[in-house]
Amino acid sequence: MSPTNHTVVVTGIGATTPLGGDSASTWEALLAGRSGVRPLEQDWAAELPVRIAAQIAVEPGEVLPRPLARKLDRSAQFALIAAREAWADAGFTAKAGEDPAVDPDRLGAVVASGIGGVTTLLGQYDVLKNQGVRKVSPHTVPMLMPNSPSANVGIDINARAGVHTPVSACASGAEAIGYAVEMIRTGRADVVVAGGTEAAIHPLPIVAFGNMMAMSKNNDDPQGASRPYDAGRDGFVLGEGAGVVVLESVEHARARGARVYAEVVGQGISADAHHITQPEPTGRGIAAALQHLLDGSDLKPAEIVHVNAHATSTPQGDVAEIKALRRVFGDDVDHMAISATKSMTGHLLGGAGGIETVASVLALYHRIAPPTINLVERDPEADADIVGDKPRPLPEGTIAALNDSFGFGGHNVVLALRSFES
């Protein structure tokens, strides 16, 4: 193999989500078909048109030491919790350098957020207006900058090969993982911690998304509100949290005897160049990303048995994605068990690609596809094998999964993972 085309594998996973404070509890809840959506009980929510969200299951203040937590935006708190889990899960016992298994100069971090430190930004503006100049926190700028989660993770693990933050709205987490894959594939790094995080449950983003007619207003049935592919879907439910993976060259993973969850086969990226928020209705842009994935990797359509779909529960987006899969894969779509885990987690925006990569990795590793809850009457335009309310076993042998993420702005990112025989 050419030294500039390293095989990339996943050796660690971590998450903190509306379903659980770590990846194991999140996975258990996904398989059980539990919804993380709950009523917003904060005072500020009482008069809003949308009064539901998928709030974090375990508050970061219960996990991180207070002096650290108070200097981090909530999005960075989530990212750090997920990254520390993934780091330990990969078998590292201390930061790079202190643990000799990884060289700091060969370690990167790429953790993305779609919006950045929005609650810090708005909260400190409230402080300025209500309490005056002197009370605005000196930590405000490093908390609100969108590269803060990545930078804090990088400092925590001692990553010196590069720390990056791609921003592409709801594709940000997937784009971060794709960027990390390229860092390893091209030889810039041996190990990269990558993923996505989001913490945007605040009245302004909720009202703004709501005024776009993008969110479900099914306040009377929180757990039934996120219903991808169902004929009665009326928009997404906002979620919060983070998902992070440790990516590693297969040579590096083998040399230290690491457990390998899955191989990252490749990625496909495209842009719609159509509308700032509406998906291109025929799925043209998504299909282009899928085609790039096939053209740029050795992935075979026959291997793909599972898709963790973007499927946010919006009327247009869910269908465009299925059309694109059909356009590229034709009848091969029939052997893909398609799961919309946002039916349970809500939509974590920039965090979605992170937690859904974790879910896709675990689906391959345990050979089971998580359910799609609330699918009562399937939209006939969603012409594919959608996994319903029970998880679905996946076949033996070499199998692959896709993880789709699309963002406002017309960003399309598709990641492909494959089972790994060590």
Place this chain on the structure above:
Amino acid sequence: MATQEEIVAGLAEIVNEIAGIPTEDVKLDKSFTDDLDVDSLSMVEVVVAAEEQFGVKIPDDDVKNLKTVGDAADYILKAQQV
């Protein structure tokens, strides 16, 4: 007016809140940066909290001279008398 002892006790509470350092470790000879995990940003928080607690003003230009807890306590003692 607070005594030096009361000021140190107050600073200890503030440093504990901001940096998580046990109050008993906050002593006159301790450096905020080197001993108490208070970086330049957190020092601004310490100063603002101290101003509020002791009813004094500590201009930004003077903050850089407050290296140790003793420096800060002396500054606050004098500032109280103005």
